[in-house]
Amino acid sequence: MSIASERPTLMKLVLADGQSLVRAGIRMLLQSEGQAEVVGEAGDGQELLALIAKLRPRAALVELDLPVVNGLDVLAQARRHYPEVAVLLLAARPEPGQVRSALRQGAAGFLTKQAEPQELxxxxxSIEKRQTYISPAVSNLLLDRRDQTRIEDAAILTHRQRQVLTLIGKGKSTKEIAALLGVSVKTVETHRARLMQSLGLYGTNALMRTALRWGLDTHEH
Incomplete structure (x- = not known):
């Protein structure tokens, strides 16, 4: 087998940001990560949609505040016409409503421009695994009590995940949750892992804090 044939196939990705220097920096970071190949770049949303139609990449990294056609509108059109393309949104200062709208429309993830490079x-x-990635900073934005919104308003949890989160907030162990829901311990562990992934949480303590917040919200509203 030749060396060339052993090289992994890189994810084909298009990149869109209104600032060329930002695009150059992200492109260099992607090259250093060795996970994706930038096959096209755009400075506005209309140009990006044309690239997606032409190149049919696996993913698109899209700045939220693109000129001409903004990131949310790009997401909506891409999901409608090219559902196989994963759209990962990037923003300097996202608003909670923008994040929730993006997740409802099927964004593959949401990052802030202040994120650590390894987050990309x-x-x-996560995209390769067909999972949603939410930057911890974005997750904190959604869960901030000053936002006066409930966790479920993010519309990213299944009914079963909500049940598991409620029971975690009541201090139930994994074994107790399994017995209460009539499922296996392994199934509950899977739900816990997916909850953490969906909410961008790291560690059991973060999940417990979120579960407690969930409990407060469901009693307050």
Whole structure:
């Protein structure tokens, strides 16, 4: 087998940001990560949609505040016409409503421009697994009590995940949750893992804090 044939196939990705220097920096970061190949770049949303139609990449990294056609509108059109293309949104200062709208419309992930460089690699790996990646900073934005919104308003949890989160907030162990829901311990562990992934949480303590917040919200509203 030749060396060339052993090289992994890189994810084909298009990149869109209104600032060329930002695009250059992200392109260099992607090259250093070795997970994706930038096959096209755009400075506005209309140009990006044309690239997606032409190149049919696996993913698109899209700045939220693109000129001409903004990132949310790009997401909506891409999901409608090219559902196989994963759209990962990037924003300097996202608003909670923008994040919730993006997740409802099927965004593959949401990052802030203040994120650590390695987060981009985590997001790309999530895309490969067909999972949603939410930057911890974005997750905190959604869960901030000053936002006066409930966790379920993010519309990213299944009915079963909500049940599991409620029981975690009541202090139930994994074994107790399994017995209450009539499922296996392994199934509950899977739900816990997916909850953490969906909410961009890291560690059991973060999940417990979120579950407690969930409990407060469901009693307050």
């Amino acid at each position: 690699g985590l997001a790309l790996r």
